[in-house]
Amino acid sequence: MPFVPHTEEDIRSMLEAIGVDSIDDLFDEIPAALRHDLNEDTPLANVPEGMPESDVARLMHGRASEDGSPLCFIGAGAYEHHIPAAVWEITTRGEFYSAYTPYQAEASQGTLQLLYEFQTMMASLTGMDVSNGSLYDGASSLAEAVLMAVRANRKSKSKRILMPRTTHPHYRKTTNAIVKNQGITLEELDYDLETGHINPASLTDEPGDFAALVIPYPNFFGVLEDVDVLTDWAHAHGALVIAVVNPLALGLLKAPAQWGEKGADIVCGEGQPLGVPMASGGPYYGLMCCKQALVRQMPGRIVGRTVDLDGKPGYTLTLQAREQHIRRSKATSNICTNQGLMVTASTIHMALLGAEGLKKVAAQSHANKQDLVEKLTAIDGVKSVFNRPSFHEAVIQLEQPVADVLSSLAESNILGGYSLAEDYPELGNALLICATETKNNADLEHYAEKLQDIFTKQ
Amino acid sequence: MLIFEQSRPGRRNPIQAPAKLAETGAIPASYMREDSPTLPEASEMQVVRHYTKLSQLNFSIDTQFYPLGSCTMKYNPRACNTLASLPSFLGRHPFAPESHSQGFLGCMHDLQEMLKDVTGMKEVSLTPAAGAQGEFAGVAMIRAYHDANNDTERCEIIVPDAAHGTNPATAVMCGYKVREIPTDANGDVDLAALKEAVGPQTAGIMLTNPSTLGVFEPEIKNIADIVHKAGGLLYYDGANLNAILGKVRPGDMGFDVIHMNLHKTFSTPHGGGGPGAGPVGVSERLIPFLPIPMVTKEEDSYRWLTEEDCPQSIGRLSCFMGNAGVLMRAYIYARLLGREGMHRVAEFATLNANYMLVKMRDAGFELAYPNRRATHEFIVTLKKEAKELDATAMDFAKRLLDYGYHAPTTYFPLLVPECLLIEPTESETQEELDGFIAAMIAIKKEAEDSIEVVKGAPHTLPVRRLDDVKAARELDLTWKPHN
Numbered sequence: 032m033p034f035v036p037h038t039e040e041d042i043r044s045m046l047e048a049i050g051v052d053s054i055d056d057l058f059d060e061i062p063a064a065l066r067h068d069l070n071e072d073t074p075l076a077n078v079p080e081g082m083p084e085s086d087v088a089r090l091m092h093g094r095a096s097e098d099g100s101p102l103c104f105i106g107a108g109a110y111e112h113h114i115p116a117a118v119w120e121i122t123t124r125g126e127f128y129s130a131y132t133p134y135q136a137e138a139s140q141g142t143l144q145l146l147y148e149f150q151t152m153m154a155s156l157t158g159m160d161v162s163n164g165s166l167y168d169g170a171s172s173l174a175e176a177v178l179m180a181v182r183a184n185r186k187s188k189s190k191r192i193l194m195p196r197t198t199h200p201h202y203r204k205t206t207n208a209i210v211k212n213q214g215i216t217l218e219e220l221d222y223d224l225e226t227g228h229i230n231p232a233s234l235t236d237e238p239g240d241f242a243a244l245v246i247p248y249p250n251f252f253g254v255l256e257d258v259d260v261l262t263d264w265a266h267a268h269g270a271l272v273i274a275v276v277n278p279l280a281l282g283l284l285k286a287p288a289q290w291g292e293k294g295a296d297i298v299c300g301e302g303q304p305l306g307v308p309m310a311s312g313g314p315y316y317g318l319m320c321c322k323q324a325l326v327r328q329m330p331g332r333i334v335g336r337t338v339d340l341d342g343k344p345g346y347t348l349t350l351q352a353r354e355q356h357i358r359r360s361k362a363t364s365n366i367c368t369n370q371g372l373m374v375t376a377s378t379i380h381m382a383l384l385g386a387e388g389l390k391k392v393a394a395q396s397h398a399n400k401q402d403l404v405e406k407l408t409a410i411d412g413v414k415s416v417f418n419r420p421s422f423h424e425a426v427i428q429l430e431q432p433v434a435d436v437l438s439s440l441a442e443s444n445i446l447g448g449y450s451l452a453e454d455y456p457e458l459g460n461a462l463l464i465c466a467t468e469t470k471n472n473a474d475l476e477h478y479a480e481k482l483q484d485i486f487t488k489q
Numbered sequence: 490m491l492i493f494e495q496s497r498p499g500r501r502n503p504i505q506a507p508a509k510l511a512e513t514g515a516i517p518a519s520y521m522r523e524d525s526p527t528l529p530e531a532s533e534m535q536v537v538r539h540y541t542k543l544s545q546l547n548f549s550i551d552t553q554f555y556p557l558g559s560c561t562m563k564y565n566p567r568a569c570n571t572l573a574s575l576p577s578f579l580g581r582h583p584f585a586p587e588s589h590s591q592g593f594l595g596c597m598h599d600l601q602e603m604l605k606d607v608t609g610m611k612e613v614s615l616t617p618a619a620g621a622q623g624e625f626a627g628v629a630m631i632r633a634y635h636d637a638n639n640d641t642e643r644c645e646i647i648v649p650d651a652a653h654g655t656n657p658a659t660a661v662m663c664g665y666k667v668r669e670i671p672t673d674a675n676g677d678v679d680l681a682a683l684k685e686a687v688g689p690q691t692a693g694i695m696l697t698n699p700s701t702l703g704v705f706e707p708e709i710k711n712i713a714d715i716v717h718k719a720g721g722l723l724y725y726d727g728a729n730l731n732a733i734l735g736k737v738r739p740g741d742m743g744f745d746v747i748h749m750n751l752h753k754t755f756s757t758p759h760g761g762g763g764p765g766a767g768p769v770g771v772s773e774r775l776i777p778f779l780p781i782p783m784v785t786k787e788e789d790s791y792r793w794l795t796e797e798d799c800p801q802s803i804g805r806l807s808c809f810m811g812n813a814g815v816l817m818r819a820y821i822y823a824r825l826l827g828r829e830g831m832h833r834v835a836e837f838a839t840l841n842a843n844y845m846l847v848k849m850r851d852a853g854f855e856l857a858y859p860n861r862r863a864t865h866e867f868i869v870t871l872k873k874e875a876k877e878l879d880a881t882a883m884d885f886a887k888r889l890l891d892y893g894y895h896a897p898t899t900y901f902p903l904l905v906p907e908c909l910l911i912e913p914t915e916s917e918t919q920e921e922l923d924g925f926i927a928a929m930i931a932i933k934k935e936a937e938d939s940i941e942v943v944k945g946a947p948h949t950l951p952v953r954r955l956d957d958v959k960a961a962r963e964l965d966l967t968w969k970p971h972n
Contacts, residue, residue: 033830034564034756035837036918045844045919054836057843058736060862061705065737069832075735077606081827084568091821095577097592098585105582108808115505117537119574125551126544129565131895132762137950138890141546142761148492151967155527161966164762167618170808178662201808208780208804209625212632212664255520283513285522301808311593311817312583312809313618314764326964332762336968337960340945345952349960355621355658356901360667365658368619368752372760382492382536386528388506398511420516441586449584468507 033081099444102474104403106424106465107251107449108169108199109312110304112279112392113469114376115383118306122376132332132371136347137339142371143346146334149378156281156381156389157274157298158288159320163331165369169275169301170202172317173245174209175330175364176273176299179321180243181215182363183296183328187269189240195220195229197250198275200454220244224457227254227417227426234264243271246295248287249280252463253400253424254417262291271296278318279304280422282389283397297321305389306380307373316370316377327353330364395468396423399475403466406479412486416461424465426451426458433460436485443481492539493968496530505533527970546951547761548895554921558866558898558910559653559701561731561753563838566822569757573817583809587792593813594791598784600820601768607831608730608747609740610770614779616811620728623748623767624659624695629803630746630771630778631693631722632663637778637801640720643692647721649678651702651902653728656695665692672904676702676858678712687719697726698742699733699864701902702857703842703910713743722746722775727767730754731914732839732865735832745772754834755819766815777801782810837915838865841922845913848926853933857905866912868905875907880936880943882907885929887954888946892928 037045042054051057058066069075082090103111122128126141133139133146146164153162166172177192192210194203194217207217218241223230228250244265250256258274265272274287274295281287287295303315321329327350335349355362384392400423408415412430429436433450440447448464455461466475513521529536548555555562581593601613617623628646635643645668646660657667670686673679678696694716698706706712713723725739725747731754739747751757752765759765771779781802783794796802823831842863849869850856857868874880886896886909898910913922936943947953 032833032837033826034566034916035830035833036916037837037840041919042840045840049840049843049847051843054840057836057839057862060707061733061737062707062710065709065741067736067738069735069829075606075828075831078603078823078828078831081830082824084825087568087821087824088572090824091572091575091596094592094596095575097595098577098581098589100577100580101585101589103580103582103585105584107584109583111580111582113505115502115533117533121537121540121544123570124541124544126547126549127761128570128758129550130547130761131555131557131560131562131759135548135886135890135896136955137887137947137952138548138895139546139761140951141543144491144546145540145543145761147966147968151491151493152526152528154967158524158526161964167622167764167812168807168809171618171622171806199808201805205805205807208629208806209662212629213662214664255516259519281522281526283522284516284520286524286526308579309582310579311581311585311813312811313807314812314814315808316764326966333966335960336965337956337963339953339955341953343952345955347955347957347960349957349964349966352961355654357654358658359654360657360661362654362658362661365621365625365655365662366619367621367653367655368759368763368765370618370760370764371762372758372764375761379536379540382529382531382539383502383505383533384528385501385530386525387501389526389528390522391506391510394511394513395507397513397516401512401515420520422516437586438588441588446582446585446589 101444101446103446104464104466104478105446105449107463108301109309111309111467111469112304114306114308114380117383118376118379121379122372127375128372133348140346143334145375145378147336147346149374150334152378152381153318154320156278157320158286159298160323161326162320163329163333165374166317166319166331166366167370168313168315168317170205172299172319173202173275174206176297176319177206177210177215179297179328179330180271180273183325184242184271187240187242189242190215191241192217193220193241193244194218195222195245195247197222197229197252198245198247199251226419227252228256228419229261231257231260241270243273245273245275247275249277249422252417252426253421254419255421258290262295266293274298276300277304278302279389279393283393296325302377305377307376314370314373316373328363331366332369392468399466399468399470400425403464403475406475407482410483410486416458423467424463426461426463429460429462431460433462439485440481445478445481491968492529492531495535498530500530500532502533553893553895554917554925555895556897556911556913557895558912559728561912561914563756563914564916565756565758566825568825569818569821572821573814578817591791594784596817596820598786598791600816601784603823604749604768604770607735608770609738610747611773612776612779613768613770614783615768615816616780616782616806617748617767617769618807618811619763619765620748620750620767621655621659622806623769624655625662626769626780626803626806627724627746627748628659628663630775633778633803634775635692642689645690646692647686647694650904651700652695652697653701653726656726676700676704676861677706677708680708683712683715687715687721691719691721693722693724695724695726697729699729703864703867704858704861705864709742732835734835736835746775751815751819756822757815757818764812764815766812766819778803780804780806834915841913841915841917842866845911845922845926852926852930857908866910869909869911870905871907874933874936878936879940882909884943885932888932888943889928890947891949894925894928
């Protein structure tokens with residue numbers, strides 16, 4: 032039997048010790064009508080017979096080859112970056128890979144110290160005071176940040192959140208799905224069609240009653256929002272500031288703690304660009320940092336440094352009175368399992384790249400995007416849409432339907448970008464493109480040539 | 490030593506980043522970062538050595554018996570990791586078009602179908618990222634169902650006092666009040682209390698079966714009738730699905746919605762705290778409300794189901810489809826096991842647990858529910874040892890670490906004093922179980938002869954018992970250069 036080590040003799044002696052005749056006897060407290068027998072009326076008709084590892088390997092290699100290895104210019108929340116070989120070699124060591132949540136701290140110092148190092152790195156990258164040990168992903172981290180802001184903003188007591196349309200559409204949908212049952216509403220804040228950012232002039236001067244303003248950075252179009260002005264406006268109107276960031280971009284761009292006069296209050300976002308493969312969308316991890324004053328409102332596991340009986344430094348989960356296993360219905364969130372292994376990879380990734388490495392990767396990604404936009408907009412029928420600086424993504428407009436162009440490109444094994452038709456119909460045939468440091472000049476040329484071919488053929 | 494303390498200014502790994510700092514003139518200076526974040530400056534070898542050494546401070550399934558109750562710490566087959574990490578799978582963008590996704594989507598579709606079959610539910614969505622998110626999805630669907638029927642007075646979720654903390658926390662996240670009901674002396678739901686609790690305000694009940702007390706709830710059909718008659722729905726917390734996998738199906742018990750913990754039952758790794766995967770399955774009436782995206786098969790190809798296909802869906806729970814890589818590992822595990830292997834999981838998990846139960850009882854340990862069979866786990870209460878020898882469940886747990894065994898779950902469920910919740914899983918040998926029992930007997934003897942050895946444990950680990958009070962009072966959550 033796969034992964035069951037029992038010999039016939041083991042089974043016999045164990046049954047004898049228990050004092051029953053068969054394994055089936057051990058299920059005698061379950062009403063007979065509910066029990067299925069493998070030989071008779073098995074409920075597992077749709078589960079195929081088991082296969083040896085070699086056959087399953089063959090099956091999976093076949094499935095993998097169906098998906099190929101296209102040249103990818105899609106970003107939209109998941110980004111292709113170089114990951115040093117050492118990152119996943121170490122991360123998948125059994126001692127990290129197959130350990131449980133570090134509830135027995137003395138037997139989990141490896142995971143706990145690593146998390147403390149992660150918290151330090153993430154807090155430093157965002158400039159914030161504290162970080163937790165991860166949430167599920169970027170989108171759900173925004174939902175948790177919204178719940179946290181409503182709890183934390185005791186002055187406003189509002190359950191309304193100002194949510195820009197420049198925030199990733201799936202982040203907005205996820206947040207709405209998670210917070211709406213608690214009576215929290217997301218009020219849309221529109222963007223400027225020329226610039227692709229929230230025009231500060233569009234913000235009212237009315238005294239607001241919002242618990243928080245969400246600021247995506249870079250925003251979904253790749254564009255850099257006017258973070259200082261937005262932050263100060265929110266604080267002047269009694270709202271907290273929730274920054275939704277790409278942490279890689281913070282290797283290059285101003286940290287949320289430095290936005291405006293007082294800085295962002297809560298920072299969340301997608302940790303994937305720091306050492307986690309795209310892998311069909313997960314597992315990734317949601318990051319969350321905040322000001323010290325808000326730490327008791329933060330959801331998720333947090334590691335603290337303390338001492339043992341001999342006064343020797345050690346690490347342990349702390350502030351557990353926020354969490355569901357202690358506080359039950361009064362917990363800050365229901366989250367239990369987080370994304371520990373992805374954080375392990377990310378910590379090793381950041382340690383290998385260092386601040387300078389992250390900055391170079393971010394700068395090169397930005398420069399490649401600039402190059403790509405230049406090459407593509409040189410084609411007759413392609414133009415740039417927004418006139419504000421952007422990080423490693425940009426929006427271009429095509430004179431042909433985006434869906435058709437993307438299909439043609441896919442036939443040449445190029446994934447040309449993410450269509451904005453569904454979420455931003457006002458932008459027409461708009462395409463969100465991305466280039467990271469993994470693309471070289473030949474890749475960019477190749478994309479431009481194929482796009483040129485498509486436009487020439489028409 | 491922390492990685493930061495091994496840093497030297499100017500130490501770099503030049504092969505891991507672009508050689509030159511690229512031009513960023515298009516970004517105004519006011520947007521640029523002026524300071525440099527405190528990240529390590531260490532060589533690749535230093536980093537590899539540091540994290541390898543850190544890993545060696547952990548207990549894990551790959552290195553120790555880990556009988557952590559309710560967590561199903563069974564062997565995580567290496568093939569699942571290797572095959573889920575094939576380059577095409579790791580490199581696939583979540584928004585890749587269906588033309589470049591048939592291999593991946595096929596795996597996800599097959600997994601959905603298998604999970605339907607194993608649980609007896611009518612439809613499955615794979616998207617919840619972990620058990621707690623599966624719970625959220627389940628209760629949100631219950632709410633959406635009542636709302637769709639204009640049945641808006643239902644404001645309570647019933648939760649037994651033995652439930653996981655995630656259950657009441659989830660009910661609150663979905664905007665419900667929590668009504669707790671007691672457990673009877675046998676470890677079952679108190680039926681009289683349940684009958685009293687249900688009414689027009691009841692939205693549903695959240696149950697784990699086998700329960701967190703390690704016993705199968707035999708009155709489950711009755712419970713389902715009582716709740717359904719009151720107009721409520723039944724939620725199944727799949728934390729303990731390993732006990733009945735392939736033998737008993739939640740769908741047959743009358744549940745309307747369930748979540749599975751694939752990081753338990755389908756043996757994907759716990760990774761030091763995650764990631765998990767918490768797919769949800771539903772009965773007929775909740776199908777329209779399932780979270781998106783899901784995968785469907787049309788003729789010979791697979792495609793995503795989104796908002797347009799499922800207008801009544803409770804919506805999205807994460808940016809993409811959840812923890813796809815975990816789902817891939819679960820799929821590979823299911824293909825390795827096959828139908829017979831899956832059926833045997835519950836059998837051997839139950840055999841191991843009952844063997845340990847009998848051996849522990851014969852060694853003089855008190856069982857919380859002595860008249861019941863173990864399911865895949867069981868509870869020992871050390872209240873006698875705590876009272877007579879001053880050796881608490883915590884003391885036994887810490888001393889077990891010295892013997893090379895991870896401790897069972899301690900102090901949960903909350904209603905059994907000084908408890909150890911022990912779950913051996915099917916992948917452990919009889920010798921390993923015997924070794925653990927011998928250690929428990931030895932620790933009891935130590936407690937009788939020299940209690941300080943037990944109270945002072947662990948003695949052989951990287952640190953001794955940690956000061957949790959200091960950790961919470963004098964918060965030190967990040968390293969700073971001066972401390």
